[in-house]
Amino acid sequence: MDYDEFLSLTVASLAIGFVFASSQLYRLSIVSFSIVFSIGVLSIISHEIAHRQVARLMNCYSRYVIHPLGLLITLASSLPFVPIKFIMPGVTVIMPKTYDYLEVKRIEGVTSLAGPVTNIVIATLGFMSINLYSALTGFYSGYIYYLVYINAWIALFNLLPIPPLDGSKVFRWNPLLYLLSLSVSVGLFLTTIIY
Known part of the structure; x- marks a missing residue:
């Protein structure tokens, strides 16, 4: 990872961390803000690194770049009166080393699915941890809940079939898998609302 990519991923992940943690500002708790902020940062880094590494495993050039308008929209969604949190400060650019249309479509679909699947796995493990923690201690962990909620939202948002989001590429490649x-991801997200 070169300095420009590191800087782009750092700025984007800090912005996303702030978007999710801004909901904690009303509590006036630096601990809650810091924990939710960290969960947001680590969740999006996991998502983007999954895209990048799967692309590289498929012998593609890939790197994360900031999208200035997307970054502004992301930051604007941290305002308390904005009900939907937009998470689109940048994109992992993937350049396949083939011109075969079907192969390019497959590579884009697989690499696009890698990020949301990573968040789905993290959310699922978090949900199982909440249940285990509650069963063992009799208490409910709100911070594990945020881990599930944030990862479920990142997966769901990115799977919307709207270009340039991941869902549009996954749908174009394999509608059934999409x-x-x-x-x-919808089931996980609804579970966080009901739970």
Whole structure:
């Protein structure tokens, strides 16, 4: 990872951390803010690194770049009166080393799915941890809940079939796999609302 990519990923992840942690400002708790901020940062870094590493495993050039307008929209969604949190400060650019249309479509689909699947796995493990923690201690962990909520939201938002989001590339490549991954992410997100 070169300095420009590191800087882009750092700025983007800090922005996303702030978007999620801004909901904690009303509590006036630096501890709550810091924990939710850290969860947001680590969740998006995991998402973007998954894209990048899967692309590199598929012998593609890939790197994370900031999208200035997307960064502004992301930061604007941290305002308390904005109900939907937009998380689109940048993109992992992938350049396949082939011109075969079907292969490019497959590479884009697989690498696009890697990020949301990473968040789905983290959210699922977090949800299982909440239940285990509650069963063992009799207490409910709100911070593990935020881990589940943030990762479920990142997966769901990115799986929307709107370009340039991941969902549009996954749908173009494999509609059935797209519907399956979208269904899982919707289920996880609804679980965080109901739970």
